[in-house]
Amino acid sequence: MSDVTNAVVIYESLTGNTAMAGQMIAAELTRYGIETTASPITAPDLEALSKAQLVVVGSWVDGLFLFGQKPGRDWRLKKLPFIDGKLAAVYCTYALEKGKTLDKLDTIVTQRGGDVIGGYAIKRSELETGVEEFTGRLLSSLDSREKASA
Numbered sequence: 001m002s003d004v005t006n007a008v009v010i011y012e013s014l015t016g017n018t019a020m021a022g023q024m025i026a027a028e029l030t031r032y033g034i035e036t037t038a039s040p041i042t043a044p045d046l047e048a049l050s051k052a053q054l055v056v057v058g059s060w061v062d063g064l065f066l067f068g069q070k071p072g073r074d075w076r077l078k079k080l081p082f083i084d085g086k087l088a089a090v091y092c093t094y095a096l097e098k099g100k101t102l103d104k105l106d107t108i109v110t111q112r113g114g115d116v117i118g119g120y121a122i123k124r125s126e127l128e129t130g131v132e133e134f135t136g137r138l139l140s141s142l143d144s145r146e147k148a149s150a
């Protein structure tokens with residue numbers, strides 16, 4: 001059981017995959033005892049965000065399929081409310097080639113004050129397994145941080 005009890009997922013989504021993944025991540029974290037809500041970057045749940053110890057930020061991969069990938073509509077993500085002092089994790093959904101999208105998302109979230117502890121790229125054709133893998137890694141990373149600081 002983690003010391004983190006509240007989290008939020010904030011996502012940017014064009015056609016719904018990243019939103020769907022965000023809802024699934026929130027349900028999965030909640031199932032493991034971390035009360036989590038998911039909301040779009042254009043209407044973040046500010047009350048939940050202020051309570052959250054962990055902020056998960058998701059976006060889709062925008063690029064030319066072979067190069068130039070970045071988080072979709074990244075200007076919205078760059079306006080994320082400041083999250084100083086909170087843990088963070090990032091994810092993206094993609095079709096074929098994610099490039100350096102996760103690193104770029106990590107940089108954006110770090111610039112908003114988040115302490116990014118992990119990231120994962122979820123293939124849009126495998127949302128369910130991707131979400132399971134990401135949340136599993138996230139939970140064990142939270143666990144090992146707590147053991148290390150105990």
Ligand SMILES: Cc1cc2nc3c(=O)[nH]c(=O)nc-3n(C[C@H](O)[C@H](O)[C@H](O)COP(=O)(O)O)c2cc1C
Nearest residue numbers: 013014015016017018060061063065093095096097
């Ligand atoms: C304009 C545009 C550019 C895209 N570029 C890439 C790309 O370079 N690589 C890739 O793997 N997927 C690319 N995709 C696919 C999306 O990243 C993928 O479908 C994602 O799951 C969409 O998330 P959403 O449904 O939340 O918008 C692109 C999609 C769009 C609309």
